[in-house]
Amino acid sequence: MAHTVTSPVYVVQDNIDTDQIIPAQYLTLVPTIPDEYDKLGSYALIGLPDALYPTRFVEEGQFKSPYKIVIGGRNFGCGSSREHAPIALGAAGVEAVVADSFARIFFRNCVATGECYPYDSPVRLCDVLKTGDIATLDFDHDTLTANGVTYSLKPLGEVRPVIEAGGIFNFARQSGMIPS
Amino acid sequence: MRKHPEGCMIPSPMTLTEKVLARASGKTHVQPGDNVWVNVDVLMTHDVCGPGTIGVFKREFGKDAKVWDRNRVVIIPDHYIFTADSMSNRNVDILRDFVREQELPYFYDVIDDPSGHWKFDASQGQLSKQYGSRYTGVCHTTLPWKGHTRPGEVLFGTDSHTCMAGAFNQFATGIGNTDAGFILGTGKLLIKVPESMRFYLEGNLPPGVMAKDVILHVIGEIGFDGATYRAMQWEGPGVHGMSMDDRMTIANMAIEAGGKNGIFPCDQKTLDYVRERVEENGTKSAFEPAEIDREQSFIYDKVFDLSKLEPTVACHPDPGNRKTAKELEHVTLDRAYIGSCTGGKTSDFLAFAEVVRGKTVKIDTFGVPATTKVVQELKDTLWGDQSVWQVLESAGVRLTENASCAACLGGPVDTFGRLNKPMKCISATNRNFPGRMGNKDSEVYLASPYTVAASALTGHITDPRTFIS
CATH class of the missing domain: 3.30.499.10 (Aconitase, domain 3)
Known part of the structure; x- marks a missing residue:
């Protein structure tokens, strides 16, 4: 697979909870049903308050977002344990979320599902970048480059191959932990 | 393991969470950061x-x-x-x-x-x-x-x-x-053993202050992510004075500080509660409590004096945004809500009813019992010639018999009590990020059943001690 991704970024602030990522009214969609998986993508980040986030993450009537990289602040993904959250982002085409820090269950759900890479950034990128800036995320060097500056990210370590495989079940099969 | 003065090996102390996870993974000892099955x-x-x-x-x-x-x-x-x-x-x-x-x-x-x-019949x-x-x-x-x-x-x-x-x-x-x-x-x-934080509670809650105020106070103290990846362990004489309902309210909101889990010691109240219910339901009756070790290691350790706490509110837009109810008297409200796992137990409704009894709520007030048993208990509990259910209804509370999570998390648009337009709501529930109870431009203030009740009576955030002597 490609080891870099270049895309406009979508920038959000602290405490983006699971209700802002995928509001509870859309949890009637079951992620393992393919049509409903796609629909979850169309609602990704639709819970963000319009006044704070005038640019929509996914355009009305679309299933995919033009932003493959989301930049967040502290505690991204806090709140509910709903796996619909990383799935909605993944279904919308997000490859990675780069944030100051992640809530525990969201981080784990990213890894378990393999939907997107949760990168910790030592630099508070949500104060530096703005929505629409073009960035290149380099998975081999754990860096994000935007506006001519390269930022080091915290390496994903053992989490990376699990996500690359498409989640824990695929990883466990590929690595022989469980029979294929 | 470490060496006892007399030469034999004794197990190193563990926190409650470490003990439970050690046993569940077939190990004699685990420590924070260990990954265990x-x-x-x-x-x-x-x-x-x-x-x-x-x-x-x-x-x-x-x-x-x-x-x-x-x-x-x-x-x-x-x-x-x-x-x-x-x-x-x-x-x-x-x-x-x-x-x-x-x-x-x-x-x-x-x-x-x-x-x-299953088909819900909206016409009813x-x-x-x-x-x-x-x-x-x-x-x-x-x-x-x-x-x-x-x-x-x-x-x-x-x-x-x-x-x-x-x-x-x-x-x-x-x-x-x-x-x-x-x-x-x-x-x-496969899980990682979390570091443990200890919250050591002393003293007794003063009148008008509830377990909900304790957890809102603590989350305000450590912040909305102050317990991320960690266990919140509750200890001290203040814990033993609390009912199981109180402990549930507190443990419930560990996640609102980012915690992996919350955990309490096992005492006679725990044993009585659990034994009665496993017997009544014929579920598994054997269990082995985790006892408190001396000399446990905590990444955070703090004493809280319950007698000093005041009615506390978590303001929009996160559960760590703490103020006292008194500081917020200027905040006018559109709605009050009591319900959910955290705030919809029988004891929560009794506290609420104590405040509104004989009075009338000033704003739209919704009540959703957590369980069908709560519904039954409110109907069976008599205060004078009225049941508590009637006390609440007479005060103008819109009560439903349909116990569920309801508007705590918004849900489908026809959910009972859901905030379908921008409004300010005071709620006995547990989470208040934007859009949690429905409309994403709403504001939710989290508070105890006492504070929600007092505020329902006045239409603005109100310290319940105004109504409780």
């Missing part, structure tokens, strides 16, 4: 995450696969039940089909017919009951009631407030569908 005592799921969990289980283990242990799976439809939304109704049917196929004994279905289909309105004999209501409140919480055990649930069961001296935490699907097939999960 734990054997799962109980897996709980519900109508929102159950269908996806079942989907993962079937995709990964095959369509004819059987769950690892049918007596350890508990399925509780509770989130989107009393709604005409056809997808929601379908999701309850998916649970029922799976329960039938797997012959699962612990399914608290909304209808009695095991082959039937939202207030009068539309459920069969087995329906219970909110999962976290159902688990202890139906004898599924036991000291020393490991409970996973596909819901972030699964940590509520930590009140019963067990390790309990929320997980996603994929992890839950893995457990359904294997009965195990």
